[in-house]
Amino acid sequence: MNILLVDDEIVVINILKNNIDWESIGINRVFSAYNAFEAKRIIEQNPIDIIICDIEMPRENGLSLLEWVKEQYPHILNIILTGYPEFHYAKSAISIGVYGFLMKPIVFSDLKKTVESAVHKIKSNKIKEKYMKYGEYIASRFDSTNLMEERLNTVTSKIDELISSTEKEQSVVNIVKSYLEKHYNEKISRKDLESLVNLNADYLNRIFKKATGYSLMEYVQFYRIMIGKELLINSDTNISEIATHIGFNSPAYFSKIFKMYTGFTPTEYRSNRKTV
Numbered sequence: 001m002n003i004l005l006v007d008d009e010i011v012v013i014n015i016l017k018n019n020i021d022w023e024s025i026g027i028n029r030v031f032s033a034y035n036a037f038e039a040k041r042i043i044e045q046n047p048i049d050i051i052i053c054d055i056e057m058p059r060e061n062g063l064s065l066l067e068w069v070k071e072q073y074p075h076i077l078n079i080i081l082t083g084y085p086e087f088h089y090a091k092s093a094i095s096i097g098v099y100g101f102l103m104k105p106i107v108f109s110d111l112k113k114t115v116e117s118a119v120h121k122i123k124s125n126k127i128k129e130k131y132m133k134y135g136e137y138i139a140s141r142f143d144s145t146n147l148m149e150e151r152l153n154t155v156t157s158k159i160d161e162l163i164s165s166t167e168k169e170q171s172v173v174n175i176v177k178s179y180l181e182k183h184y185n186e187k188i189s190r191k192d193l194e195s196l197v198n199l200n201a202d203y204l205n206r207i208f209k210k211a212t213g214y215s216l217m218e219y220v221q222f223y224r225i226m227i228g229k230e231l232l233i234n235s236d237t238n239i240s241e242i243a244t245h246i247g248f249n250s251p252a253y254f255s256k257i258f259k260m261y262t263g264f265t266p267t268e269y270r271s272n273r274k275t276v
Contacts (some may be wrong), residue, residue, distance in 0.1 A: 036060035
C-alpha cells in the first residue's frame with residue numbers, strides 16, 4: 001500500500017518520513033510532494049492509496065487538491081494535516097469526504113492510529129470487492145433465479161464472516177498495541193498478554209505479526225526505540241537514564257538494539273539530529 005505526503009514545509013515532510021515505521025502499519029512506499037502540482041503528477045504516475053495533505057499551501061491549497069483527487073481517484077483515502085485548531089475548512093472537508101484530520105505539531109501516535117485505520121478500511125473494501133465480484137461470477141453461471149439467490153446469499157454470508165473475523169483480529173491487535181505502548185518500560189510476560197485478550201499467546205503472536213509485521217516482543221523493542229529517538233532529540237537526558245527509562249537493562253544493550261533499528265548508536269543519532 002502506498003501513501004503520499006503533501007506539505008510545502010520540507011521539515012514537516014522529513015519528520016513524517018523519518019519518524020514513523022511505515023512498514024509496521026501497512027505502508028510499503030512513501031511518496032512526498034511540496035505543492036499541489038507535484039502531488040497531481042505523482043498521483044497520475046503511481047498507485048496511491050492514502051494521502052496526508054496540508055491545507056495551507058501556496059498557489060493551490062490542500063482542499064482544492066483533495067477535491068480534484070475525489071473526482072479523479074475516488075478510491076484514495078484523504079487525511080488532512082492542519083495547524084489550525086479552529087478548523088474553519090470543516091464544511092468543505094466533509095463535502096469532499098475527508099477520512100481523517102491531524103493537527104500540527106504532529107502527535108506520532110495519532111498519525112499511526114489514523115493511518116492504520118485507513119489501511120484497515122482499504123483492506124476490508126478490497127476483500128468485500130473481491131468476494132462481490134466472485135458472487136457476480138457465480139450468479140452469471142446459473143439460470144435459476146432461486147439457485148442464483150441462494151448462491152449470492154452464501155457469498156454474502158462468507159463476506160460478512162470474513163470481514164467480521166478481520167475486524168475482531170484488528171480489535172485484538174489494537175488492544176494489545178495500546179497495552180504494550182503503555183507498559184513498554186515494564187517487564188511484560190506472555191501470561192499478561194494472554195489474560196488481557198483471553199487468547200493463546202502463540203495465536204495472539206501470529207495475528208499480531210500478520211497485522212503489524214512485528215512479533216509481540218519485537219514491537220516492544222521497536223516502540224522503545226521510537227521513544228528513545230524522541231528523548232535523544234528533544235531532551236538532554238543522558239543515554240544511561242534514557243535506556244533505563246524505556247525499559248532496557250543496560251546502556252550497552254540499548255545501544256546495540258538502537259543501532260540495529262537505526263544504523264546509528266544513540267550518541268551518533270543525537271549528534272546528527274542536533275546539528276541538522
